[in-house]
Amino acid sequence: xxVLDRRKMIQVSGGLLALLLLSVVGxxxxxxxxxxxxxxxxxxxxxxxxxxxxxxxxxxxxLLGVAIGGGMASCGVVLQALLRNPLACPQVLGVxxxxxLGGILGxxxxxxxxxxxxxxxxxxxxxxxxxxxxxxxxxxxxxxxxSLFHRRIHPYQLLLSGVIFNAFVAAIIMFLNSIVDxxxxxxxxxxxxxxxxxxxxxxxxxxxxxVLLGFAWLWSQGVSLNLITLGEEAAMQLGVExxxxxxxxxxxxxxxxxxMVSVSGMIGFVGLMVPHAMRLIVxxxxxxxxxxxxxxxxxxxxWADTLARILLAPAELPVGIITAFFGGPFFLFLxxxxxxxxxxx
Amino acid sequence: MxxxxxxxxxxxxxxxxxxxxxxxxxxxERPRTASTPAIPKKIISLAPSVTEILFALGLGxxxxxxxxxxxxxxxxxxIAKIGDFINPNVEAIIAKKPDLxxxxxxxxxxxxxxxxxxxxxxxxxxxxxxxxxxxxxIRLIADLGGKExxxxxxxxxxQAQINRVHKAVGRAPRRSVLMxxxxxxxxxxxxxxxxxxxxxLAGGENITGGVAQPWLxxxxxxxxxxxxxxxxxxxxxxxxxxxxxxxxxLKSIPAVKERRIYSYRSDKILxxxxxxxxxxEEIARLIHPECFAEANRNLKNGNGCEGPRP
Numbered sequence: 001x002x003v004l005d006r007r008k009m010i011q012v013s014g015g016l017l018a019l020l021l022l023s024v025v026g027x028x029x030x031x032x033x034x035x036x037x038x039x040x041x042x043x044x045x046x047x048x049x050x051x052x053x054x055x056x057x058x059x060x061x062x063l064l065g066v067a068i069g070g071g072m073a074s075c076g077v078v079l080q081a082l083l084r085n086p087l088a089c090p091q092v093l094g095v096x097x098x099x100x101l102g103g104i105l106g107x108x109x110x111x112x113x114x115x116x117x118x119x120x121x122x123x124x125x126x127x128x129x130x131x132x133x134x135x136x137x138x139x140x141x142x143x144x145x146x147s148l149f150h151r152r153i154h155p156y157q158l159l160l161s162g163v164i165f166n167a168f169v170a171a172i173i174m175f176l177n178s179i180v181d182x183x184x185x186x187x188x189x190x191x192x193x194x195x196x197x198x199x200x201x202x203x204x205x206x207x208x209x210x211v212l213l214g215f216a217w218l219w220s221q222g223v224s225l226n227l228i229t230l231g232e233e234a235a236m237q238l239g240v241e242x243x244x245x246x247x248x249x250x251x252x253x254x255x256x257x258x259x260m261v262s263v264s265g266m267i268g269f270v271g272l273m274v275p276h277a278m279r280l281i282v283x284x285x286x287x288x289x290x291x292x293x294x295x296x297x298x299x300x301x302x303w304a305d306t307l308a309r310i311l312l313a314p315a316e317l318p319v320g321i322i323t324a325f326f327g328g329p330f331f332l333f334l335x336x337x338x339x340x341x342x343x344x345x
Numbered sequence: 346m347x348x349x350x351x352x353x354x355x356x357x358x359x360x361x362x363x364x365x366x367x368x369x370x371x372x373x374e375r376p377r378t379a380s381t382p383a384i385p386k387k388i389i390s391l392a393p394s395v396t397e398i399l400f401a402l403g404l405g406x407x408x409x410x411x412x413x414x415x416x417x418x419x420x421x422x423x424i425a426k427i428g429d430f431i432n433p434n435v436e437a438i439i440a441k442k443p444d445l446x447x448x449x450x451x452x453x454x455x456x457x458x459x460x461x462x463x464x465x466x467x468x469x470x471x472x473x474x475x476x477x478x479x480x481x482x483i484r485l486i487a488d489l490g491g492k493e494x495x496x497x498x499x500x501x502x503x504q505a506q507i508n509r510v511h512k513a514v515g516r517a518p519r520r521s522v523l524m525x526x527x528x529x530x531x532x533x534x535x536x537x538x539x540x541x542x543x544x545x546l547a548g549g550e551n552i553t554g555g556v557a558q559p560w561l562x563x564x565x566x567x568x569x570x571x572x573x574x575x576x577x578x579x580x581x582x583x584x585x586x587x588x589x590x591x592x593x594x595l596k597s598i599p600a601v602k603e604r605r606i607y608s609y610r611s612d613k614i615l616x617x618x619x620x621x622x623x624x625x626e627e628i629a630r631l632i633h634p635e636c637f638a639e640a641n642r643n644l645k646n647g648n649g650c651e652g653p654r655p
Contacts, residue, residue, distance in 0.1 A: 031564070031566050032564060032566065032567060033566055033567055033569075033570035047596035047597040047602060048597055049569050049570065049572060049597035051427075051596075051597075052569050052594070052595050052596070052597045053566045053569045053570060056565075056569070056594045056595055057564070057565040057566035057569050057595070058566055061564075061565075109537075178429065178431070178432070195530050197529060197530045197531065197565070198565035198566075199562075200563070200594070309564050309566075313567075314553070314556060314561070314563060314564070314567045315556065315558065315561040315562055316561065316562050316563065316564045317562075318530075318562075
């Protein structure tokens with residue numbers, strides 16, 4: 001095992017962090033309505049529309065996008081490593097779908113008094129992320145179990161199970177959509193499309209908390225992940241406890257995906273595209289790849305959401321459309337390249 | 346492989362034929378004024394607004410089927426259901442042997458309408474995208490049901506309601522209004538929507554004006570930039586508790602500063618039916634409360650709301 005190159009680590013992470021900060025500033029400055037910056041900073045205490053657009057409407061949304069983009073990308077990295085499958089990501093594996101379904105079921109069926117009791121403690125987000133987390137965990141376990149034969153995960157089995165599970169979940173969501181109140185239905189659809197919107201700072205803070213906790217947990221598994229990518233047998237011989245590592249990673253990613261999906265719905269492809277791009281750039285040492293993917297995922301989603309706000313101004317697009325627009329062709333390209341490699345062998 | 350190819354072509358061929366057949370009997374808007382030869386005794390409504398119109402015309406007792414969304418008037422809930430507004434069940438409709446099926450053009454699935462026509466049912470789709478179209482649809486339904494006089498009465502009472510509101514708020518300066526039907530994400534009423542007309546008649550000005558869509562998903566910053574003086578939340582979702590927090594931080598919006606955020610959770614305003622007059626008056630009271638306050642009546646020119654003087 002190669003020793004982590006600290007200089008490279010600092011260069012890559014520092015560079016990406018600087019790029020992320022620049023992106024946050026850039027995305028906050030861009031939007032469908034014009035902005036007078038001098039007025040925005042003139043008098044922050046009084047009610048000032050430019051300052052509110054900047055700090056109340058755009059900044060929390062951009063920060064939320066960064067957290068979700070980063071979280072999705074890091075989940076993609078670890079799932080790809082753990083399952084040794086380049087096409088793994090929260091959406092393809094059906095985990096986002098499971099989280100959506102859990103969240104929607106929580107939203108519809110958990111009684112109203114729970115909302116007010118827990119809502120008092122936790123602000124806007126409350127038990128919906130919990131329900132989404134349970135949905136994410138259960139669906140991940142199900143997909144995992146369905147593709148495990150003779151203690152080995154079969155990649156194409158896994159992929160297909162995930163895709164079919166996602167379609168199944170979409171059908172259940174559409175079913176729920178047609179039995180609930182007509183006006184509730186509109187709100188449900190956004191879970192399917194993936195949508196960022198302005199949330200209270202408290203909510204954004206909670207999402208950051210979930211994502212950072214999950215990320216720290218995943219990062220601490222970096223060395224094990226490096227060994228697992230060599231193959232499960234090799235990893236076991238080198239002292240990795242595959243079972244417990246898998247469990248820890250499933251719980252951490254489910255927690256992150258549950259929290260993210262509960263505020264943004266299913267934003268696809270970030271967790272697929274960003275890890276691959278980063279692997280090409282920084283290599284596949286997970287101790288470096290994970291933070292690099294987190295930062296790059298944040299950058300990507302912040303810009304994708306800025307496009308979503310601007311393209312059809314003043315109306316906005318669901319950001320899931322933008323990510324799928326870039327991600328769909330990318331996924332097909334990867335699939336083709338993998339297929340060619342396998343057949344050439 | 347060969348066989349599946351043959352099936353494929355057979356399916357395509359049949360589908361093409363269906364298209365041809367379908368285009369013959371288009372069930373589009375048929376603005377018929379001549380009274381129909383036989384007055385229908387069994388009517389099925391495919392939309393909540395149509396159900397309301399039928400009841401308002403005194404034709405409610407002839408309804409033999411409504412959608413699961415038809416909840417007004419309360420009597421409508423006791424009528425047999427033939428599916429929901431989006432997906433009416435053609436078999437259930439045929440089983441009722443109706444003389445007339447009334448849907449809404451643009452909302453009722455035209456394929457299903459054609460399908461029903463092919464099966465020998467009489468289907469009428471009424472247009473409801475603007476207030477004028479709603480009024481003419483009321484007349485059309487009244488004609489079809491043989492209730493011309495009731496139709497005229499209903500239309501003129503709605504027009505009287507419009508005039509009354511205009512008289513009350515006509516002189517008041519227009520207030521900019523944001524009307525939303527969903528908070529998360531923020532879905533607002535656009536220009537291509539009869540609710541936009543209601544806002545204008547109620548003395549408001551829709552801040553999304555100029556965007557030719559019936560509904561649009563707005564970013565929060567757009568609302569801050571347009572600074573509406575009144576915000577009306579007309580959604581019926583489960584989002585009540587979110588509403589306060591949603592706007593509280595945005596004090597530069599006049600509606601937030603002056604506490605002119607109202608919850609109008611009634612389906613009256615969302616339905617292009619005979620209760621739009623009531624909805625109009627109620628939102629006019631929200632947009633211009635000073636024009637309706639009884640205490641202000643006595644003040645001379647105190648509020649600038651008086652209509653044209655005789």
